[in-house]
Amino acid sequence: MAEFPTDLRYLKSHEWVKQDGDVVVVGISDHAQDALGDVVYVELPEVGAECQAGDEIAVVESVKAASDIYAPVAGTVVEVNAKLEDSPELVNEAPYADGWFFKVKVSDSTAVESLLTAMQYQALCEAEEH
Amino acid sequence: MGKKTPLFEKHESLGAKMADFGGWDMPIHYGSQIEEHHAVRQDAGVFDVSHMTVIELHGADGLAYLDRLLANDIGRVKSPGQAMYSAMLSETGGVLDDLIVYATGDPYLVVVNCATRGKDLAWMRRVAEGYDCEVVERPEFAILAIQGPRAIEKVKSIVGEDLVGDDKVGEQKVALIEGLKVFQGGWCDGWFIARTGYTGEKGVEIILPEDQAVSFWDSLLEAGIRPIGLGARDTLRLEAGMNLYGNDMDESVTPLESNMANTVFLEGRDFLGADVLRKQTEHDELVGLVMAGKGILRAHYPVFSDGSPVGEITSGAFSPTLGKSIALARVSETSSNMTVGIRGKMQAVECVNPPFVRNGKQVYKPKKPR
Numbered sequence: 001m002a003e004f005p006t007d008l009r010y011l012k013s014h015e016w017v018k019q020d021g022d023v024v025v026v027g028i029s030d031h032a033q034d035a036l037g038d039v040v041y042v043e044l045p046e047v048g049a050e051c052q053a054g055d056e057i058a059v060v061e062s063v064k065a066a067s068d069i070y071a072p073v074a075g076t077v078v079e080v081n082a083k084l085e086d087s088p089e090l091v092n093e094a095p096y097a098d099g100w101f102f103k104v105k106v107s108d109s110t111a112v113e114s115l116l117t118a119m120q121y122q123a124l125c126e127a128e129e130h
Numbered sequence: 131m132g133k134k135t136p137l138f139e140k141h142e143s144l145g146a147k148m149a150d151f152g153g154w155d156m157p158i159h160y161g162s163q164i165e166e167h168h169a170v171r172q173d174a175g176v177f178d179v180s181h182m183t184v185i186e187l188h189g190a191d192g193l194a195y196l197d198r199l200l201a202n203d204i205g206r207v208k209s210p211g212q213a214m215y216s217a218m219l220s221e222t223g224g225v226l227d228d229l230i231v232y233a234t235g236d237p238y239l240v241v242v243n244c245a246t247r248g249k250d251l252a253w254m255r256r257v258a259e260g261y262d263c264e265v266v267e268r269p270e271f272a273i274l275a276i277q278g279p280r281a282i283e284k285v286k287s288i289v290g291e292d293l294v295g296d297d298k299v300g301e302q303k304v305a306l307i308e309g310l311k312v313f314q315g316g317w318c319d320g321w322f323i324a325r326t327g328y329t330g331e332k333g334v335e336i337i338l339p340e341d342q343a344v345s346f347w348d349s350l351l352e353a354g355i356r357p358i359g360l361g362a363r364d365t366l367r368l369e370a371g372m373n374l375y376g377n378d379m380d381e382s383v384t385p386l387e388s389n390m391a392n393t394v395f396l397e398g399r400d401f402l403g404a405d406v407l408r409k410q411t412e413h414d415e416l417v418g419l420v421m422a423g424k425g426i427l428r429a430h431y432p433v434f435s436d437g438s439p440v441g442e443i444t445s446g447a448f449s450p451t452l453g454k455s456i457a458l459a460r461v462s463e464t465s466s467n468m469t470v471g472i473r474g475k476m477q478a479v480e481c482v483n484p485p486f487v488r489n490g491k492q493v494y495k496p497k498k499p500r
Contacts, residue, residue: 089164
């Protein structure tokens with residue numbers, strides 16, 4: 001069974017978001033990594049890149065397909081997970097920990113509140129499977 | 131719900147990720163496609179390929195019929211049970227399917243793809259008119275491919291202890307396997323065992339009655355042979371430089387445009403599509419690409435030579451053995467300055483002659499520009 005940590009917010013495009021003050025950490029959900037299969041490459045944004053919510057900002061490539069990663073909120077990329085360059089399998093092994101993608105300094109720190117809760121996202125994933 | 135092989139419940143109980151493949155519910159992987167890939171390159175794995183179509187050709191004209199039907203020359207096949215890989219062409223030279231025929235005499239044994247089953251059977255029956263040759267589908271068989279450097283020794287140890295408890299039959303099967311040369315097959319006690327495969331490794335493919343498939347599968351897994359899904363099958367065959375029908379070739383291209391010229395014998399022959407191939411002196415070619423940089427080559431990405439568009443990728447993937455991305459691409463031109471457009475950015479690739487990997491080792495060579 002996929003995990004849906006309740007301290008995170010989610011997008012229907014399967015990113016998770018963890019807020020820490022005015023910075024959010026972004027990754028892809030356990031459900032998403034399971035559906036993708038083995039991750040073999042992650043194309044990360046540049047540090048300093050500005051984004052709007054919904055921008056295609058990164059790409060995750062699995063053995064199966066290339067999938068866009070969307071910016072969950074507007075802001076500026078302040079850090080990327082350089083470990084993914086040589087160890088993309090971290091996305092499969094620890095999607096909510098070492099497999100994080102990038103951090104965004106948010107323009108509006110309340111923006112995260114409009115994202116899906118774990119319960120809402122889980123319901124969406126379960127509906128997708130049926 | 132799609133069609134199910136006799137091993138469907140086995141796949142489900144192993145936790146396989148199932149997906150539709152040509153109308154069949156097939157295992158894509160059992161947890162990690164990459165680990166499965168390495169298992170075949172380094173040890174042994176078993177694939178359920180019962181979705182593939184087994185056909186027998188009954189009648190006295192089998193040889194003459196195959197000479198008309200196939201671009202490869204069945205007349206060159208001398209040893210009994212020898213396998214021949216060939217394209218089956220339309221009258222306009224397009225590849226209707228690729229297949230393996232085993233020169234078992236009457237009846238000949240043919241294995242074709244599953245997605246093309248209906249069209250293949252209709253075509254083969256149409257061509258058979260006027261020949262003493264009946265095209266008979268044998269859907270009651272299961273097919274297991276056991277591949278990898280330790281596949282044959284493990285299979286021998288299992289069939290040696292025969293499933294029905296008849297030691298003689300077990301001995302006969304072991305003797306059959308030991309006597310087979312690469313690319314040769316033979317019958318024993320209702321099983322057809324052949325030293326063929328789709329991975330670039332040593333191994334066997336076994337066609338057996340479906341009611342024996344589950345117990346044989348269980349024995350294979352008990353012997354430490356790992357179940358392998360169709361995901362790893364695809365990356366293994368791509369590393370081995372083998373075409374996938376529907377991706378790397380179809381009815382819109384000839385075998386000459388599909389890196390299959392070595393399976394086309396035109397001289398003194400009159401097979402369907404031959405006239406078109408004789409006239410096709412200039413044509414695109416299917417080549418290998420290797421990307422040293424990061425990123426993954428995928429089907430339909432555009433390919434450029436010296437900056438000009440020359441074609442597109444037909445199959446692309448991350449190669450677990452090489453640790454970088456590889457592809458097959460159909461191009462009109464090659465050079466030492468080849469690039470692929472990935473999401474709008476040009477990435478350098480090296481143009482090579484497939485295969486990329488054989489028997490666990492990197493084997494590709496740079497292609498000379500033409």
